[in-house]
Amino acid sequence: MRTLAVVAAVLLLGGCTSATEAQPRAGEQCGETIRTDALPEWARAGFSWDGSGTKHVYSAEGDILAILFGHPLSSPSAPDRSNKILWVARDQYEHGDLRIDAELAGTTTRAEAKVAGGPGPSIIDLPRPGCWHVTLTWPGHTDSMDLTYGAPSP
Template sequence: MRTLAVAAAVLLLAGCSSDSPRTADPPRTTDAACGETISTEALPEWARAGFSWDGSGTRHVLSDRGELLAVLFGHPLSSPPAPDRNNKILWVARAPFERGDLTITAELAGAAVTAQAEVAGGPGPSIVDLPRPGCWHLTLTWPGRTDTMDLTYHPGSPSQAASQ
């Protein structure tokens, strides 16, 4: 028992005595079943246009290749949509692109369900309603670019489903 206590103390001290300064991990939440990582840390500098601050506290998801950022103004996203708010997503592209639509092809994990949406003119503000709750894998295509990300749509209330 004494050996276990000594080992625990050594591990604790080893973790505290680092030569390099330790910074706090950025605030993130992950829906483990989906792979979606929602961050509330400052937005990347390239995604801050239109914000009067660094965007800290704003929920967002970076695409798998880092080419597109989804700012989740409608968090949590839900299906059916909540009666008091939209599934609003602001899509921000890292690099300039030729004018053209953003096409979103969504596949529901574990089911043969797909959906498609378009954002006219390319990445920008949108309302993206998907037909069922669950983990959606999105393929995002806009002029000269393609990227992917996962987003979770939570179940809407039973009264929302009845009114649809």
């Protein structure tokens, strides 16, 4: 089994936005659908059951799954919980990094992160609460999904 390194560096590429801009605007919705049904068979490695009850989000094309061990995701991260996401790719791929390019809905705020070695465990901290559209690129594949980051609970 290959070792996956987690790169925790997240670079803020865009400008600052106000708190009202960080939330989806009227008429906009975050396309994220958090599921808790059984994980697909291709995403069950390391699970001793079918994964039912585990929060997860499918990508637009269904080529990658985000298993949200840090749910609810928050920005900044909660003091008692990290934004841990396990990325699981449906198909085999050549060795290479998973690149995450994120854009906050309704703004010009962007961020990027990298999971060294490709899909696997990560801590993904994004700079603002809101609906983030993420484009995921790994060797031979590109897919996307929306992820919601809330403000941490007081």
